[in-house]
Amino acid sequence: MSRFTFPVGYHRLNKTKIIDFQLNRWYSFGYVRLEDMKEAGNNIKGLDDWKDEMVRQAKKAEKENRMMNAAFSYRAAEFFVLPTDPEKINLYDKFIELFYGKVISEENIRRILIPYEDSFLPAVHSSSKTNNLKGTIVIHGGFDSFMEEFYSMGEYFSEFGYEIILFEGPGQGGALKKYNLPLTYEWEKPVKAVLDYFNLNNVTLLGISMGGWLCLRAAAFESRIKRVIASSIAFDYMQIPPKPVADFARFIMKFPSLMNYLAELKTRFRAQEKWGVYNLMYITKKDTPLEASKAMLELNEENLHSELVKQDVLILTGAEDHFIPLKMHYKQVQALKNANSVTDIVFTKETQGHNHYQVGNFGLALETIKTWLDEYNS
Structure with missing residues (x-):
């Protein structure tokens, strides 16, 4: 094992x-x-x-x-x-x-560059470690992830008969750092490039963290995805804060100079705010905090198109996720009105899976996904 x-x-x-x-x-x-x-x-x-x-x-x-x-x-x-x-x-x-x-120098893993627009998407491919191939899982992360972070996840599933493809889309890892691709909410485009490259027609797409939003967006427009797993979801980033806070943010964004000034002011006195603002600009490749925020807020309910998701869906949520409040879980589940099936699981502190994408009991998340996959691949 x-x-x-x-x-x-x-x-x-x-x-x-x-x-x-x-x-x-x-x-x-x-x-x-x-x-x-x-x-x-x-x-x-x-x-x-x-x-x-x-x-x-x-x-x-x-x-x-x-x-x-x-x-x-x-x-x-x-x-x-x-x-x-x-x-x-x-x-x-x-x-x-x-x-x-x-x-992983001695592992049977292929590193690949997938043509995408005028650039490339980095990917790795790992064959099943058994002779009983159960299917293909395509895995990606979210906001600032590297595909290598999910190597242990891929290894887990390959031990149980799954072919694994990890990839980085625009805004992530080498796709950003080496191939200059900024974040896009149109996640069906990089997913299409991956599926085309490997000639895949029946896959499970697994997105982690912000990847939970991105994978559902891809599923809405890519029928070759048959099963979709969102490990943490956001649904709509402007709906995450309380309404008064969101309303104030919308108001401030109408005044670009003021918005950028306030953002810059925060970066002078708080290291965490400075990192957050600069990192957002880096990943979206925008020159101002306002433009970066606008790019981030494209990950919203309207652009997600939950009503177009027709696959079997699994959603995993931590009850005390410090990034995404629990209310977003229920908004997302309710919006998937045309999915073939929706299985939603909320992990509590008793299981130690209560944090963002089950940090604290990642193994439980993997076991839960495996059990669900075995049911839908049987």
Whole structure:
């Protein structure tokens, strides 16, 4: 079976929620040691400390020949680095070098560049590890993900007879960093390129985090997707905050100079706000906070077209997701009125699957998906 184990338990590793979640994420996926994340959490006082501490953890692991730990510590280090820092691309390159050169160098996995518009989408292909092929799962992430993050997920499903394709769409990983493709809400376009390249006609599409929105959008316009799995959903990003907050945001966006000034003001005094604003501009390739926000808000109810989704759908949600409130789960389920079937599961704190895409019990999410797939592939 797979060399990965998926530990159960969400740990208090840092007082800052976004840092705490990131430290838990790499541990929950099976890539780093808890003792190292605890040490890092104690040493990190804020985002300004993040890069140096995670690089220290990476170098320590590298020296001890723990290459999986090292690679993903470099990936973690890159996460909060501002796009204006040249170390961002250097850390990405170091992660990629270790991941493919050391971590999976002996695995039977193909790296592929899929033609897309005037550029390329990076992808990896892994064959089933059994002779009983059950089907093909195409996996992608969300806002700022790398496809390599979901390697342990792919390994899990390939052990049970599934062919796995991981890919990065516009705005993600190498598609952004190496091939200059900004985020698009029209996710059916990169999915079409992937399905065309591999000549696939009957697939399961699995989207994680913001990928939960993107995969449902793709399913609305791509009939070759027969089953769709959203691991966390958003439905409409403007409906996430309370209505008064959303209404105020709409009002401010009518005044571009004021909107950009207020965004810039926040970045001067709060490291987390600075990272959030600059990262959004980086991924959308927009020059101002306003234009970046407009691109992000294209991920809305109208553009999602839930009414066009006719596949079998599985939705997994954490009851205490700190990014997406639980109300969005029920909005999404209700909107899928023409789906062939909808299975929706809310994980609570009792199972430790209550966080964003089940960080804290990622193994439970994988087992739940496998059980659902076995039913719909039987």
